[in-house]
Amino acid sequence: MRAFAQSRGLWAKTDAIDAGVLREYGELLQLEPLAAPSPSPERLGALVQRREQLLGLLVMEQQRHAQSREAILRKLGTKLIKTVEKQIEQLDELIARQVAEDAELNTQNARLCEVRGVGSVTAAELPEMRRLNDQEISVLTGVAPYNKDSGRHRGRRMIRGGSRAGPTRRF
Numbered sequence: 001m002r003a004f005a006q007s008r009g010l011w012a013k014t015d016a017i018d019a020g021v022l023r024e025y026g027e028l029l030q031l032e033p034l035a036a037p038s039p040s041p042e043r044l045g046a047l048v049q050r051r052e053q054l055l056g057l058l059v060m061e062q063q064r065h066a067q068s069r070e071a072i073l074r075k076l077g078t079k080l081i082k083t084v085e086k087q088i089e090q091l092d093e094l095i096a097r098q099v100a101e102d103a104e105l106n107t108q109n110a111r112l113c114e115v116r117g118v119g120s121v122t123a124a125e126l127p128e129m130r131r132l133n134d135q136e137i138s139v140l141t142g143v144a145p146y147n148k149d150s151g152r153h154r155g156r157r158m159i160r161g162g163s164r165a166g167p168t169r170r171f
Contacts, residue, residue: 001025040102047098048124051091058084095124 002013005021061084065077099105099120112123138144148155 040098040105044095044098044102044105044124047091047095048121051088051095051121054084054088054091058088092121096120099124 001018001021004025005011005013005017008021008024010017010021058081061077061081065074065081068074068077099109105124109120109123112118113120132140135144143159145157145159147157
């Protein structure tokens with residue numbers, strides 16, 4: 001927004017200027033308001049996010065377990081690892097049930113799972129599929145190639161972008 005304001009010759013920054021710039025930008029783009037998300041994708045996002053958190057915890061505990069030399073600590077670590085793995089399995093079931101209960105999510109999930117390398121959890125991480133086209137989804141997931149061309153120079157194509165923390169952080 002700052003760059004847009006500066007392109008309009010507005011170098012100062014105040015709340016009044018910002019409000020006017022936002023209004024002008026919105027009018028220029030003719031943006032459509034987004035519908036409020038339904039509870040189903042919201043709940044699904046929370047489940048997927050919790051699963052990611054547990055996966056991170058599992059990796060940390062497995063690393064600690066591998067370095068532990070004390071028998072009691074190894075025993076406690078093994079118990080914790082099994083508990084976390086069980087919770088991840090429970091979350092996988094809850095995610096599958098949540099997707100199955102929502103016809104639109106179920107259709108979306110089935111379509112995404114047709115892509116090689118995409119499973120039900122990855123599909124559940126992309127609630128934006130309802131609103132975005134294929135090109136926008138490729139940008140969101142970080143698989144869109146970008147060119148670096150200027151004049152006659154044809155630069156290397158690179159794949160970059162995507163959500164730094166994963167799509168689930170957008171719920």
